[in-house]
Amino acid sequence: MNSAVVRGEVRLLLRDPAVWIVLLVLVVTLIGAASQGVLRQHAEIAVLTEMANADADRLESATWDAIRLEEQGGNVSRFRDPRNADVVGRRLAVQHLILPPTGLAALAVGQSDLHPAWHPVSLEPRDQLLAEGELNSPRQLAVGRFDVSFVVVFVAPLLLLGLLAGSPARERESGMLPLLAVQRGQLGGWLALRTGLRLLIVLLPILVVGVMVVLLPGSDAFEAAAFDTLLRLVLWAGAVTGYLTFWAALGAWLGTLVRDTAQSVLALASSWLLLVILLPAIANVSLELSYPQPSRIEYVNAMRAATDLARAEGSEALQQYLEDHPEMAGDDVDVDDFFAQRLLVQERVEEALLPLSTAFEQQRQARARQVSWLRWASPAMLASAGLADAAGTSESRQADFLQQVHGFHDAWRDFFGPRVLAGRPFFEHDRIPTFEYSQEPPARLAARMAVVMLGCFGLSVAFGLLALRRARSLPKVMGNE
Amino acid sequence: MAASDAGGHCPLELIGLRKRFGPVQALAGLDLRVGAGECYALLGPNGAGKTTALNILLGFLQPDAGTARIAAVDVQADPDRARRNLAYIPEQVQLYPRLSGLENLAYFHGLGASEAMADAQLRDCLRQAGLTDTAHDRRVHTYSKGMRQKVGIAIALARRAPVMLLDEPTSGLDPEAAFELNNSLRDLAARGVTILMATHDLFRAREVASRIGILVAGRLQQEVDPASVGGAELESLYLAAVRDLLGRAS
Ligand SMILES: Nc1ncnc2c1ncn2[C@@H]1O[C@H](COP(=O)(O)OP(=O)(O)OP(=O)(O)O)[C@@H](O)[C@H]1O
Ligand SMILES: [Mg+2]
Numbered sequence: 001m002n003s004a005v006v007r008g009e010v011r012l013l014l015r016d017p018a019v020w021i022v023l024l025v026l027v028v029t030l031i032g033a034a035s036q037g038v039l040r041q042h043a044e045i046a047v048l049t050e051m052a053n054a055d056a057d058r059l060e061s062a063t064w065d066a067i068r069l070e071e072q073g074g075n076v077s078r079f080r081d082p083r084n085a086d087v088v089g090r091r092l093a094v095q096h097l098i099l100p101p102t103g104l105a106a107l108a109v110g111q112s113d114l115h116p117a118w119h120p121v122s123l124e125p126r127d128q129l130l131a132e133g134e135l136n137s138p139r140q141l142a143v144g145r146f147d148v149s150f151v152v153v154f155v156a157p158l159l160l161l162g163l164l165a166g167s168p169a170r171e172r173e174s175g176m177l178p179l180l181a182v183q184r185g186q187l188g189g190w191l192a193l194r195t196g197l198r199l200l201i202v203l204l205p206i207l208v209v210g211v212m213v214v215l216l217p218g219s220d221a222f223e224a225a226a227f228d229t230l231l232r233l234v235l236w237a238g239a240v241t242g243y244l245t246f247w248a249a250l251g252a253w254l255g256t257l258v259r260d261t262a263q264s265v266l267a268l269a270s271s272w273l274l275l276v277i278l279l280p281a282i283a284n285v286s287l288e289l290s291y292p293q294p295s296r297i298e299y300v301n302a303m304r305a306a307t308d309l310a311r312a313e314g315s316e317a318l319q320q321y322l323e324d325h326p327e328m329a330g331d332d333v334d335v336d337d338f339f340a341q342r343l344l345v346q347e348r349v350e351e352a353l354l355p356l357s358t359a360f361e362q363q364r365q366a367r368a369r370q371v372s373w374l375r376w377a378s379p380a381m382l383a384s385a386g387l388a389d390a391a392g393t394s395e396s397r398q399a400d401f402l403q404q405v406h407g408f409h410d411a412w413r414d415f416f417g418p419r420v421l422a423g424r425p426f427f428e429h430d431r432i433p434t435f436e437y438s439q440e441p442p443a444r445l446a447a448r449m450a451v452v453m454l455g456c457f458g459l460s461v462a463f464g465l466l467a468l469r470r471a472r473s474l475p476k477v478m479g480n481e
Numbered sequence: 482m483a484a485s486d487a488g489g490h491c492p493l494e495l496i497g498l499r500k501r502f503g504p505v506q507a508l509a510g511l512d513l514r515v516g517a518g519e520c521y522a523l524l525g526p527n528g529a530g531k532t533t534a535l536n537i538l539l540g541f542l543q544p545d546a547g548t549a550r551i552a553a554v555d556v557q558a559d560p561d562r563a564r565r566n567l568a569y570i571p572e573q574v575q576l577y578p579r580l581s582g583l584e585n586l587a588y589f590h591g592l593g594a595s596e597a598m599a600d601a602q603l604r605d606c607l608r609q610a611g612l613t614d615t616a617h618d619r620r621v622h623t624y625s626k627g628m629r630q631k632v633g634i635a636i637a638l639a640r641r642a643p644v645m646l647l648d649e650p651t652s653g654l655d656p657e658a659a660f661e662l663n664n665s666l667r668d669l670a671a672r673g674v675t676i677l678m679a680t681h682d683l684f685r686a687r688e689v690a691s692r693i694g695i696l697v698a699g700r701l702q703q704e705v706d707p708a709s710v711g712g713a714e715l716e717s718l719y720l721a722a723v724r725d726l727l728g729r730a731s
Pocket of ligand 2: 533
């Protein structure tokens with residue numbers, strides 16, 4: 001085989017209107033998805049920046065107010081006093097912890113439309129914080145899931161299969177295969193070349209748009225992590241290539257099994273339906289049946305009951321609680337003080353709820369494990385999870401962020417708790433803990449993505465070998481043909 | 482008769498070939514050896530098994546029994562290697578309609594060659610096959626059947642294979658092109674190419690072939706030396722062979 005064949009194939013593709021239609025559809029959907037992603041990312045970065053600024057401003061003016069009040073005196077309610085540790089820890093110093101979008105966030109909505117990219121941390125109890133965060137993000141809920149990942153996972157295979165439907169069915173129908181086979185010896189390499197070129201037609205525009213979106217000026221304004229962005233981009237491109245190579249190999253193999261274009265279209269469309277729509281749907285149902293989402297209502301009810309109980313038990317119980325937890329404060333705590341009491345009740349409630357929240361966490365983890373198994377049910381699920389992971393919008397990055405939020409929340413309460421209980425004026429505004437998001441080690445992400453790519457490329461090799469074996473024996477004269 | 486090449490092998494051998502399609506016995510023990518530089522014409526009525534024999538030689542069809550060898554390579558065992566020594570002109574040459582004749586030739590030739598042929602050489606092949614220069618760059622969907630056939634001939638000529646198989650190559654060709662094809666085949670044979678041609682054209686077969694076989698009901702009924710018979714004589718021999726067998730059958 002020589003360059004004349006490649007040139008001939010390219011000519012055939014350029015002269016085929018179907019190729020241009022595929023390109024048009026692909027480019028239009030890509031541009032639509034990419035621009036939506038970029039807009040979403042910009043809006044998100046704006047919101048997050050504004051949030052961070054507001055937090056800083058609020059804390060700064062609280063600091064100055066505290067100094068001013070102390071120096072000049074003045075009347076202020078205890079509920080608004082910037083020298084009250086409870087007021088500071090609950091309201092004035094509230095910090096919105098931010099999960100910084102990666103340089104690739106515009107490429108995949110992933111789980112980010114289900115989970116907010118921030119969580120306010122204050123002295124408020126944990127679950128309430130999370131619930132509030134969710135309710136506060138209708139903007140995110142309103143955005144659909146039409147993103148570049150959607151184009152890659154759903155649209156691209158369909159277009160690729162459209163290009164593959166006639167190869168080699170059309171040659172078979174028109175009776176060209178015998179001459180092709182005699183000229184070539186066997187048609188394995190020929191089929192690989194044609195499949196590869198068709199794969200490139202779909203793959204290249206996606207990669208180009210992906211790279212453009214990421215390298216577009218301004219998109220990495222929030223996180224100028226060039227290495228991280230580059231690594232994610234390479235992993236993303238690898239996953240896209242692996243996934244579409246799988247479809248090309250599958251399409252090539254199916255193409256060698258069928259007799260004509262009609263059968264070919266039927267086989268390819270069915271495989272798409274099965275792998276992209278049906279299997280993920282079945283996997284979802286099985287997930288919901290075996291590992292349902294923890295019930296928030298159950299949690300809220302339990303919390304109410306525990307709160308009522310803690311309040312009803314009164315100050316002796318609180319005193320007892322304090323004695324059981326000597327690390328919380330010294331002996332001079334006034335358990336009848338409003339702020340101290342509220343904090344203690346809150347602590348007791350949380351302690352009472354610990355078994356339930358642990359159970360919920362275990363359920364969540366079991367569900368996450370199940371999800372990571374289930375994605376092997378279909379390459380579409382594998383790819384979609386992988387693309388979100390590369391873009392930093394995966395469930396796992398979100399869970400890791402939540403861990404950090406919880407950790408910081410604990411630090412927050414360790415800092416403010418004793419100060420609230422002590423009931424002394426608070427002037428340590430500059431010693432309040434600050435949050436630093438710690439990025440996952442790149443090797444861990446790379447390892448997870450390698451598994452996804454291995455899966456896709458492994459399947460590609462398997463179907464590719466099957467296709468080559470079938471192609472070797474093309475054309476077979478079938479009975480009564 | 483040059484029945485075998487230097488190594489003692491026949492470039493083209495069929496030994497005891499049998500093939501059945503359901504109730505139809507397409508080949509019933511066909512033995513045939515064609516030496517280097519020989520042009521063998523296979524005559525026979527419709528359904529005699531000519532195309533079946535060629536398909537087995539090409540490796541597209543598995544015989545029920547018997548062996549087919551091209552240049553001493555068992556076709557069934559290694560079709561890939563056997564085909565490397567083969568050029569083939571099918572009964573209906575099908576090409577890519579969106580490519581020109583020249584582009585089709587470059588494509589098909591490129592499939593089997595490690596290096597691309599220069600355009601000038603490709604055009605020479607097309608000319609030799611009888612395709613006029615004005616047609617070289619036209620898309621094939623504007624071609625007549627005969628023009629496509631000529632591109633097919635050019636593809637086979639450009640391949641320069643030691644063995645050539647032709648299935649009714651003159652069907653659809655105008656008389657001049659058929660005449661040119663015969664000249665080309667004679668040239669090839671003179672250069673030592675082994676040719677096996679299935680045809681219904683007694684007249685042209687007699688002109689070009691060095692041996693003629695009459696295949697009826699999957700069996701070689703008679704071999705004729707074209708040099709020793711006239712056209713009319715060949716026709717009556719053919720008719721006699723066919724009628725004899727079909728008469729016996731009924
Ligand atoms: N794929 C097939 N399935 C079933 N029967 C077949 C098949 N191919 C050929 N036959 C049968 O085998 C017999 C031989 O067919 P073949 O095509 O070899 O004849 P032929 O000599 O080439 O005829 P023609 O001169 O019409 O081209 C015929 O009876 C045909 O119906
Ligand atoms: Mg025939």
